Amino acid sequence: xxxxxxxxxxxxxxxxxxxxxxxxxxxxxxxxxxxxxxxxxxxxxxxxxxxxxxxxxxxxxxxxxxxxxxxxxxxxxxxxxxxxxxxxxxxxxxxxxxxxxxxxxxxxxxxxxxxxxxxxxxxxxxxxxxxxxxxxxxxxxxxxxxxxxxxxxxxxxxxxxxxxxxxxxxxxxxxxxxxxxxxxxxxxxxxxxxxxxxxxxxxxxxxxxxxxxxxxxxxxxxxxxxxxxxxxxxxxxxxxxxxxxxxxxxxxxxxxxxxxxxxxxxxxxxxxxxxxxxxxxxxxxxxxxxxxxxxxxxxxxxxxxxxxxxxxxxxxxxxxxxxxxxxxxxxxxxxxxxxxxxxxxxxxxxxxxxxxxxxxxxxxxxxxxxxxxxxxxxxxxxxxxxxxxxxxxxxxxxx
Amino acid sequence: xxxxxxxxxxxxxxxxxxxxxxxxxxxxxxxxxxxxxxxxxxxxxxxxxxxxxxxxxxxxxxxxxxxxxxxxxx
Numbered sequence: 001x002x003x004x005x006x007x008x009x010x011x012x013x014x015x016x017x018x019x020x021x022x023x024x025x026x027x028x029x030x031x032x033x034x035x036x037x038x039x040x041x042x043x044x045x046x047x048x049x050x051x052x053x054x055x056x057x058x059x060x061x062x063x064x065x066x067x068x069x070x071x072x073x074x075x076x077x078x079x080x081x082x083x084x085x086x087x088x089x090x091x092x093x094x095x096x097x098x099x100x101x102x103x104x105x106x107x108x109x110x111x112x113x114x115x116x117x118x119x120x121x122x123x124x125x126x127x128x129x130x131x132x133x134x135x136x137x138x139x140x141x142x143x144x145x146x147x148x149x150x151x152x153x154x155x156x157x158x159x160x161x162x163x164x165x166x167x168x169x170x171x172x173x174x175x176x177x178x179x180x181x182x183x184x185x186x187x188x189x190x191x192x193x194x195x196x197x198x199x200x201x202x203x204x205x206x207x208x209x210x211x212x213x214x215x216x217x218x219x220x221x222x223x224x225x226x227x228x229x230x231x232x233x234x235x236x237x238x239x240x241x242x243x244x245x246x247x248x249x250x251x252x253x254x255x256x257x258x259x260x261x262x263x264x265x266x267x268x269x270x271x272x273x274x275x276x277x278x279x280x281x282x283x284x285x286x287x288x289x290x291x292x293x294x295x296x297x298x299x300x301x302x303x304x305x306x307x308x309x310x311x312x313x314x315x316x317x318x319x320x321x322x323x324x325x326x327x328x329x330x331x332x333x334x335x336x337x338x339x340x341x342x343x344x345x346x347x348x349x350x351x352x353x354x355x356x357x358x359x360x361x362x363x364x365x366x367x368x369x370x371x372x373x374x375x376x377x378x379x380x381x382x383x384x385x386x387x388x389x390x391x392x393x394x395x396x397x398x399x
Numbered sequence: 400x401x402x403x404x405x406x407x408x409x410x411x412x413x414x415x416x417x418x419x420x421x422x423x424x425x426x427x428x429x430x431x432x433x434x435x436x437x438x439x440x441x442x443x444x445x446x447x448x449x450x451x452x453x454x455x456x457x458x459x460x461x462x463x464x465x466x467x468x469x470x471x472x473x
Contacts, residue, residue, distance in 0.1 A: 036444045040452065051444050067444065134422025172461065183428045186437065192461035233462035239439065241431040249439075255459035263459035271436045279436065289458050313458050346445060352456065390452065392445055 028063045028099060030339070030398045031056050042350070042388025045075040061101045069093040078312070078361060078384055088157040091116045104131040118151035118162050127174070142174035152203040168198030184241040191234045201225040205311045208360070209299040210378060218378040221302045223309050231257035247271040260293035261314065277330070283323035283348070291316040297356050298379045312384070315357035323348035338399045346392040352385060359384040
């Protein structure tokens with residue numbers, strides 16, 4: 001018998017009431033085990049990811065989830081390339097999460113450790129979700145505390161020499177509400193404030209300033225960031241069940257921070273089951289942001305401002321994503337301890353464009369020195385843009 | 400009446416009204432909402448992975464419901 005997503009819906013129907021939640025409540029989801037592979041290629045970088053996740057209920061009230069993720073990075077982004085050699089690094093992330101349900105309240109406590117050669121982060125998260133008003137409404141409150149140790153590798157990829165530069169701390173406060181509006185429509189609203197302090201700049205990125213005496217016509221110097229940062233984000237989203245069994249979703253997020261960055265994110269999604277065992281999904285995402293007040297691609301001279309940044313994350317930028325995902329359901333009647341399984345392939349393409357971040361890899365040539373890519377005066381180089389492709393494939397077994 | 404007291408009284412009134420709201424979508428009418436295709440985020444690893452990609456390359460963050468770490472420096 002062919003497995004069917006519609007059939008799969010039945011056993012999890014009650015559990016899936018957690019769809020109404022920003023984090024969900026009332027019933028714990030199925031036990032599952034996942035094996036995940038990913039590959040990100042773009043902007044001079046190749047990042048391969050591998051992950052394993054296991055989630056197990058120990059009663060109808062209590063569940064534990066453990067996740068291990070490893071990113072293997074080779075290459076380097078454009079601003080690193082303009083001043084350093086190609087790098088290789090790994091990021092290992094371990095997390096454990098506990099869920100506990102009591103009546104209509106779900107509690108979640110999780111701990112995550114992320115370790116790179118030059119960056120260590122420990123994050124603790126607590127949230128609670130409460131179902132109310134006939135289980136049509138779920139309110140979620142969350143708190144996250146993150147402690148980070150920031151370093152810089154002054155050695156090579158194979159012979160690292162890491163200097164620990166400082167620490168940063170981050171705290172997040174989240175409030176969310178999810179609402180069943182009709183038999184076919186759900187909506188959610190999430191509000192999150194994040195505040196950081198400490199060493200917040202990326203040590204591998206530098207400012208650029210006009211220096212006519214230099215061979216390239218500019219010099220490079222250290223970024224200086226404020227040591228505090230507070231951001232506010234609010235996201236609204238809706239999902240609608242179409243009459244012929246498909247789902248359409250839309251979301252919008254507004255972001256604002258104390259560094260002067262304002263951003264808008266819009267996303268559309270569509271899910272279509274076909275041939276009973278397949279689920280096809282499409283996703284479009286558009287993002288735009290303004291630059292931070294202390295960002296400049298080319299400062300008039302070193303130390304011209306109290307705070308100076310040339311990190312592309314703080315530049316004026318837009319990006320657009322198109323994503324396609326296919327999921328195949330198998331073992332509808334189960335096998336051994338497993339009730340069912342799915343295998344998923346996902347390809348996303350992102351185009352990044354910058355309005356005030358210039359590509360200085362090959363172009364930073366002083367007047368009169370013509371190279372194959374042309375001779376550009378500092379500040380007239382082409383604006384940077386790149387495409388990234390992300391592949392994901394994963395196997396999920398439910399038991 | 401003092402303005403802030405009036406707001407509190409109005410808020411309490413609204414809350415009391417909300418408590419008496421009857422669910423307009425009955426439990427037996429939620430089969431469509433319970434369909435897995437209506438889940439916001441069926442696959443936790445994939446969702447967190449994509450969020451991490453965006454967080455590492457954009458100035459904005461938050462309100463997407465994920466927690467995690469890592470600098471994405473390079």
